[in-house]
Amino acid sequence: MTADDAPPTLHDDRLSAEDLLASPRGRSLVFGLALEQVESFPWTGDEEAPGAEAVVRNLRCLCPIAPTWSAVKEAMSDVVDAAVYWQPPDDDDWGTAEIGEVREALRPFAEMLVSTGLLDAWSKPLDPDDQWALGWDDKELNEVNGRHTGLPAVFDLETGPTDERIEITLTDLYPPLDEDGTRLPWGLDEWLADVLTTGTRYRHDFAKNPYMELSGEWWSTPPDGLWSSTGTWPDGTLIGVELVEDDFGLERARACRLRLRPDARIAEIRTPEDWADLCRRYPLDVTAQRRYVWSETTGRKGRWVIPDWSRVAEEFDGVHVGLAGYLRTAGAVIDVAEGRLGEESETIPTAGNTDDRTASLVAGWHPDTTYWLNNVIEAVTEVAEWHYDSDADRWVRG
Structure with missing residues (x-):
């Protein structure tokens, strides 16, 4: 690909x-x-x-x-x-x-x-004319968990077509800073640095005790500090409000319709092989921090990699896991290569491995989600509010 x-x-x-x-x-x-x-x-x-x-x-x-x-x-x-x-x-x-x-x-x-x-x-591949970014109202959930944050700035905007003189930024989709100093999650460089630092810490722990089982991060998505978007069902409902992995009960969202740069380069994840191809060309070893948690869900212990999104961004502007791609790939052990990819290390845990191959996992992706690795958002052309109607048992606009 x-x-x-x-x-x-x-x-x-x-x-x-x-x-x-x-x-x-x-x-x-x-x-x-x-x-x-x-x-x-x-x-x-x-x-x-x-x-x-x-x-x-x-x-x-x-x-x-x-x-x-x-x-x-x-x-x-x-x-x-x-x-x-x-x-x-x-x-x-x-x-x-x-x-x-x-x-x-x-x-x-x-x-x-x-x-x-x-x-x-x-x-169908990504439709560039039907992409919506979501800002969530999780105020009530945060208050239950002891955090007191306001609504994202996008909730202050009028719904409907936007005046393009009004600039809507990624930070508008996130709640404001709270008492603990929560901020917008990092971009690709900060994300990579954190993955490498965390991996090093885990590998040192495993070197001391090869049988140590520590739970770590379980997702394989790019960082949240990037634009992401979703499309719509044939009836006009946003796919991204109805299909959410690890949903904490969110019931209200503001959606921003995006105008994308026409030359945006899209990586379509249609099959496990598409994902494996990204992993082969841009491997990032996450065995130390994923080995235990992914063995719980797959039954496999071995070497794990994910795409290095900071390098994928050199070739692609966005990565789209569509509905069919999600059904084919999410949760499945994706064989990447025989043996190992990347640098060898004695501190990579191997005790109890069930195979000596390299594999990956599509985890934490919402169906029909695109992560935008580079700056291809030209404007927000419309703002719409969606909420969950418990009586009708469905999401409705307005």
């Missing part, structure tokens, strides 16, 4: 049943829709979650029916809500062979979902 690569046609890039069944998030989507087709399962109510044998037995008793668009969107929201990268997944007690049986039992449901065409548009 290079900046000059032409994106594939929509037809070639559509999600297949095999794509869904091969990935954790894809299987979760299909499984959630299958559960909607029955009124009750033996494990409903207060009973414990079932083993694979019970799951397979019940799935085989069902005849797949075509889901509605609203059911698919709701199931996708449930998938994202349940995404975790710091603990074992819900099906942790299923062995590899049993997961294979569940996958085959889900195949008719996956094939039915794909045949509806409802997921076809999920493979």
